[in-house]
Amino acid sequence: MSSSSSAKALIKTLIKNPTRIKTKHQAKQLHAQFLRTQSLSHTSASVIISLYTNLKLLHEASLLFHTLDSPPVLAWKSLIRSFADQSLFSRALSSFVDMRASGRCPDHNVFPSVLKSCTMMSDLRFGESVHGYVIKLGLDCDLYTCNALMNMYAKLQGMMGLKTSARKVFDEMPQRIDSVRKVFELMPRKDVVSWNTIVSGYAQSGMYEDALRMVREMGSDDIKPDAFTLSSVLPVFSEYVDVNKGREIHGYVIRRGIDADVYIGSSLVDMYAKSARIEDSERVFSHLLRRDSISYNSLVAGYVQNGRYNEALKLFRGMVNAKVRPGPVAFSSVLPACAHLSTLHLGKQLHGYVLRGGYGDNMFIDSALVDMYSKCGSIKAARKIFDRMNVHDEVSWTAIIMGHALHGHGHEAVSLFEEMKLKGVKPNDVAFVAVLTACSHVGLVDKAWGYFNSMTEVYGLNPGLEHYAAVADLLGRAGKLEEAFDFISNMRVDPTGSVWSTLLSSCSVHKNLELAEKVAEKIFAVDSENMGAYVLMCNMYASNGRWKEMARLRLRMKKLGLRKKPACSWIEFKNKTHGFVSGDRSHSSMERINEFLKEVMEQMEKEGYVADTSGVLHDVDEEHKRELLFGHSERLAVAFGIINTEPGTTIRVTKNIRICRDCHVAIKFISKITEREIIIRDNSRFHHFNRGSCSCGDYW
DNA sequence: GTAGGGTTAG
Numbered sequence: 001m002s003s004s005s006s007a008k009a010l011i012k013t014l015i016k017n018p019t020r021i022k023t024k025h026q027a028k029q030l031h032a033q034f035l036r037t038q039s040l041s042h043t044s045a046s047v048i049i050s051l052y053t054n055l056k057l058l059h060e061a062s063l064l065f066h067t068l069d070s071p072p073v074l075a076w077k078s079l080i081r082s083f084a085d086q087s088l089f090s091r092a093l094s095s096f097v098d099m100r101a102s103g104r105c106p107d108h109n110v111f112p113s114v115l116k117s118c119t120m121m122s123d124l125r126f127g128e129s130v131h132g133y134v135i136k137l138g139l140d141c142d143l144y145t146c147n148a149l150m151n152m153y154a155k156l157q158g159m160m161g162l163k164t165s166a167r168k169v170f171d172e173m174p175q176r177i178d179s180v181r182k183v184f185e186l187m188p189r190k191d192v193v194s195w196n197t198i199v200s201g202y203a204q205s206g207m208y209e210d211a212l213r214m215v216r217e218m219g220s221d222d223i224k225p226d227a228f229t230l231s232s233v234l235p236v237f238s239e240y241v242d243v244n245k246g247r248e249i250h251g252y253v254i255r256r257g258i259d260a261d262v263y264i265g266s267s268l269v270d271m272y273a274k275s276a277r278i279e280d281s282e283r284v285f286s287h288l289l290r291r292d293s294i295s296y297n298s299l300v301a302g303y304v305q306n307g308r309y310n311e312a313l314k315l316f317r318g319m320v321n322a323k324v325r326p327g328p329v330a331f332s333s334v335l336p337a338c339a340h341l342s343t344l345h346l347g348k349q350l351h352g353y354v355l356r357g358g359y360g361d362n363m364f365i366d367s368a369l370v371d372m373y374s375k376c377g378s379i380k381a382a383r384k385i386f387d388r389m390n391v392h393d394e395v396s397w398t399a400i401i402m403g404h405a406l407h408g409h410g411h412e413a414v415s416l417f418e419e420m421k422l423k424g425v426k427p428n429d430v431a432f433v434a435v436l437t438a439c440s441h442v443g444l445v446d447k448a449w450g451y452f453n454s455m456t457e458v459y460g461l462n463p464g465l466e467h468y469a470a471v472a473d474l475l476g477r478a479g480k481l482e483e484a485f486d487f488i489s490n491m492r493v494d495p496t497g498s499v500w501s502t503l504l505s506s507c508s509v510h511k512n513l514e515l516a517e518k519v520a521e522k523i524f525a526v527d528s529e530n531m532g533a534y535v536l537m538c539n540m541y542a543s544n545g546r547w548k549e550m551a552r553l554r555l556r557m558k559k560l561g562l563r564k565k566p567a568c569s570w571i572e573f574k575n576k577t578h579g580f581v582s583g584d585r586s587h588s589s590m591e592r593i594n595e596f597l598k599e600v601m602e603q604m605e606k607e608g609y610v611a612d613t614s615g616v617l618h619d620v621d622e623e624h625k626r627e628l629l630f631g632h633s634e635r636l637a638v639a640f641g642i643i644n645t646e647p648g649t650t651i652r653v654t655k656n657i658r659i660c661r662d663c664h665v666a667i668k669f670i671s672k673i674t675e676r677e678i679i680i681r682d683n684s685r686f687h688h689f690n691r692g693s694c695s696c697g698d699y700w
Numbered sequence: 701g702t703a704g705g706g707t708t709a710g
Contacts, residue, residue: 112701147701196702203703231703266704297705304706332706367707398708430709437709466710 027051031064046074053082070102077110084113092117093126108142115148124156146183147193153180154201192223200232208236227261234267243275250284260289266298273302293319293327301333309337313346328359335368344376363389367396374403392420394428402434410442417451429461436470440477448474463492469499476506481515488522497527508536513544531562 021027031048034040040048045068052061065071065079076099083092096114099106106114111134118127131149134140157179184190184198195218202211215225215233225233230249237246250268253259265288272280281302288295296319303312316334319326326334331354338347351369359365366389373382386392386400397420404413417435420427427435432455439448452471455461468491475484484503488495500523507516516537523533534557541550 116701144701149701151702191701193702198702200703226702228703235704261703263704268704270705292704294705299705301705327705329706334706336707362707364707369707371708393707395708400708402708428708433709464710 021051024055024057027055027057028060031060042068042070042072042075046072046078049075050078053078056082056086058082058086058088071104073104073107076102076104076106080110081113084117087120089117089120093121093123096130105137108139108145111139111142111145112148115145115152119148119152119155122156124152127152127156140183140186141188143187143189143191143194146187147191147197150180150183150194150197150201153183154197154204157205190221190223192218192226192229195221195223196226196228196232199229203232203236206239208239211236227258227264230258231261231263231267234264234271238267238271238274241275243272243277246271246275260287262288262290262292262295266295269295269298269302273298273305276306278302278306278308291322291324293324293330296322296324297326297330297333300330304333304337304340307340309340312337313341313343326353326357328354328357328362328365331357331359332362332364332368335365335372339368339372339375342376344373344378347372347376361390363391363393363396367393367399370396370403371399374399374406379403379407379409392423392425394420394425394431397425398428398431398434401431401438405434405438405441408441410438410440410444413438414444414447427459429455429464429467432461432463433466433470436467436474440470440474443474443478445474445478445480465493465496465499468493468495469502472499473502473506476503477509479506479510481507481510481512485515485519495522495526497523497530497533500526501530501532504533504536508540511540511543513540513546516540529560529562534562 049061049064080092080095139145180201199211199214268284269281285299300312300315370382370386382403401413401416455463472484472488500519504519520533520537523530538550
């Protein structure tokens with residue numbers, strides 16, 4: 001037999017059974033044999049193209065394809081499917097267009113790839129025209145094509161929804177889901193993929209009840225939920241925070257023996273974390289046989305959501321060490337941990353990682369970076385990132401507004417809030433927390449009232465505790481104590497101890513003992529063990545010489561077994577964190593710090609500052625009283641100077657000592673060594689010391 | 701042809 005006829009014979013058997021060619025080498029050999037004998041018909045070429053594409057030899061397939069002047073259907077199909085498989089979606093779509101232009105009629109095998117390409121390219125219009133073509137060809141009863149159609153509608157309508165306003169999604173979603181539903185209803189036969197597609201469509205559109213209903217319905221259609229179904233519905237329970245339903249599914253998953261599935265695993269990790277059961281998340285995570293970036297990130301995010309910031313950072317490092325490459329989502333999850341811990345050096349490292357990874361244009365990451373820089377004291381860097389963002393949503397606006405508010409730039413924060421509204425971004429409840437905080441820090445009582453009222457009147461938002469607390473705080477600071485009392489008493493939500501506590505401290509500042517007593521009783525009624533309230537009241541009684549009342553209160557504390565929890569502040573310097581717990585004198589430079597504090601106090605008094613020692617407990621000598629007046633922030637500022645200075649160097653206190661607007665006591669000093677700006681974060685407030693620009697001002 | 705994790709506040 002000639003080589004030409006043997007090749008032809010081989011092709012014939014291949015058409016019947018193409019799996020006989022298994023390696024790339026065999027495929028290329030066969031192709032070469034045809035070229036040698038010059039007998040490559042269109043049919044044979046198509047078979048070789050499909051062999052090439054099955055073996056992922058896209059380049060070879062493409063070259064051979066372009067030698068054909070009128071490629072047959074099989075050749076087109078192989079090429080289109082292979083483009084889609086290799087994620088070359090736009091080439092898949094343009095090949096489909098070319099195929100139609102060449103007059104070839106596609107069959108049912110082509111459409112799943114084409115529709116997937118439309119989905120990935122977010123090209124709904126093209127997808128709809130493909131749908132029309134499917135109907136014209138009478139292929140609208142093909143199982144795979146219908147599944148792909150449903151997936152496309154569910155995904156693209158959901159995706160478009162995220163990019164437009166929530167209202168639009170709300171208005172358009174039902175009819176859009178209908179098109180998915182319509183395809184679904186008309187299908188003559190449905191398999192588990194069809195059910196899973198509609199379940200995840202509902203779940204991802206937030207239509208949780210419908211998603212769950214479909215899971216129940218699939219049972220009556222005799223189709224068992226599989227790993228796909230379960231990983232689609234578990235997030236529903238995370239959202240609902242229904243840990244019992246989630247546990248039921250967990251049990252089912254274990255009985256089915258699919259509990260090591262990474263998809264289900266990360267859903268379970270997330271579900272337990274969102275239900276504040278982080279130990280269960282850890283357990284599920286530790287049992288996973290394989291961990292990818294999503295399963296790692298589910299736990300990282302879980303730690304952050306539960307305030308376990310150090311563990312989040314540790315696991316993030318663990319992920320990197322395990323050679324699992326963090327995706328963009330990982331950064332937006334872990335950055336808040338840096339923000340909360342004020343670890344600027346780590347945040348900067350992550351920022352570098354983000355830029356190198358090419359994730360520089362992601363709204364989630366940018367908003368997280370804005371927040372991180374601002375919480376770590378570098379409002380300039382935060383603002384720079386914010387200004388460079390192409391689009392701003394309510395989250396990024398809120399992050400920058402809150403940043404300015406916390407840095408004491410109340411007016412700037414308010415004008416940013418106005419700008420946000422002008423740009424057509426609707427403030428949400430968090431944005432109102434930010435703007436009210438800003439008003440509170442600069443004493444804009446009337447503005448705050450206006451904003452507070454606009455929440456309900458203009459935006460239909462119900463004020464929450466934080467909003468009430470901000471207004472109450474503002475009224476209190478402005479000395480409108482009675483007004484604040486009435487305001488809190490008439491809240492639509494039951495006031496908590498912490499709302500009353502802001503008023504109590506205002507009473508203390510404005511020395512209104514009578515009202516303070518009323519407020520304290522309100523606090524003890526809802527929170528009988530509120531330590532802060534006891535301490536404040538004791539101090540107020542002491543400064544008024546009301547020893548009897550004070551003794552009574554102290555006895556009450558003793559009976560309740562209350563002990564003051566030590567407060568803690570910390571400062572990061574040269575990649576080292578220096579922590580100071582109140583009453584703890586273990587810091588290696590504590591002696592110098594206290595010495596320096598004394599010097600600062602003396603300097604301040606020379607400048608005319610009169611220490612108000614009346615609020616300090618009476619059984620302490622005058623010298624100690626003055627020392628006690630220094631809060632954490634001052635101690636930290638001084639600590640910074642001490643740590644930052646070689647031993648033996650004199651630190652001079654400059655003449656222009658300032659009193660911090662927020663905490664009423666602050667110092668301004670210049671160390672001889674650096675002229676850095678010193679920023680202290682104490683609870684949620686920032687104190688700026690020194691002059692010059694922050695080393696982090698130019699963040700890169 | 702189908703699936704999982706993310707940013708602001710508290």
